[in-house]
Amino acid sequence: MSKEFITFMRNRVSQAALNSPAPSESEWESILSAASRAADHGNLKPWRFCIYEGEGRAKLGQIYWHHALSEVELMPESKEDAFVKKAYRAPAVLLIYARIQDHPKVPPIEQIMAASAAAQQVLLGLNALGYGGMWRSGPACFTQKTKELLSLEKNDQIIGLIYAGTPKEKSAFTPEVELGTHLKWVRD
Numbered sequence: 558m559s560k561e562f563i564t565f566m567r568n569r570v571s572q573a574a575l576n577s578p579a580p581s582e583s584e585w586e587s588i589l590s591a592a593s594r595a596a597d598h599g600n601l602k603p604w605r606f607c608i609y610e611g612e613g614r615a616k617l618g619q620i621y622w623h624h625a626l627s628e629v630e631l632m633p634e635s636k637e638d639a640f641v642k643k644a645y646r647a648p649a650v651l652l653i654y655a656r657i658q659d660h661p662k663v664p665p666i667e668q669i670m671a672a673s674a675a676a677q678q679v680l681l682g683l684n685a686l687g688y689g690g691m692w693r694s695g696p697a698c699f700t701q702k703t704k705e706l707l708s709l710e711k712n713d714q715i716i717g718l719i720y721a722g723t724p725k726e727k728s729a730f731t732p733e734v735e736l737g738t739h740l741k742w743v744r745d
């Protein structure tokens with residue numbers, strides 16, 4: 558099992574092209590429970606999850622659109638559809654954000670790291686159940702305007718959106734891994 562698990566992690570790939578079905582409610586619960594075992598300094602559990610699916614994605618699409626309206630002067634109304642459609646790139650979209658607490662020993666960056674670790678666990682969990690996922694972000698993830706539109710708190714930090722569903726095609730390739738220049742041993 559341990560060797561298989563290493564191979565499974567080694568060969569993980571993102572999937573941009575995703576169809577229905579997305580994970581069921583109980584599958585999401587098991588993925589997100591497993592993701593909630595991410596490393597977490599101070600046991601703060603800073604990750605928060607919100608799943609948009611079905612027509613719920615229209616709400617997310619409207620957030621993309623209203624964010625764009627707030628950023629671009631004279632944005633033509635005709636562009637609304639294109640922004641809303643982004644939320645429909647997959648049958649489900651998981652928003653992950655970190656709820657940052659003031660803590661004497663755990664600075665915000667560590668809370669963001671813990672929530673990011675949870676996001677990576679989500680990707681693995683999706684693949685483990687036969688689903689595909691793609692972690693996306695973009696400048697809109699890092700503005701106060703988006704937080705307002707999502708009714709998040711001022712100090713919350715968006716980690717990203719994981720688009721989830723069933724891969725349109727099974728990935729046949731083994732991703733390249735270049736460890737050489739990323740690893741140094743210090744032994745004496």
Ligand SMILES: Cc1cc2nc3c(=O)[nH]c(=O)nc-3n(C[C@H](O)[C@H](O)[C@H](O)COP(=O)(O)O)c2cc1C
Pocket residue numbers: 569570571572691692693694695716717732
């Ligand atoms: C924090 C974060 C944000 C990302 N945002 C985007 C994005 O907005 N658009 C995109 O195409 N890929 C984005 N990616 C990269 C993809 O999720 C994916 O990792 C990349 O396409 C490489 O594919 P692979 O995971 O199969 O190696 C992001 C990755 C991370 C970790």
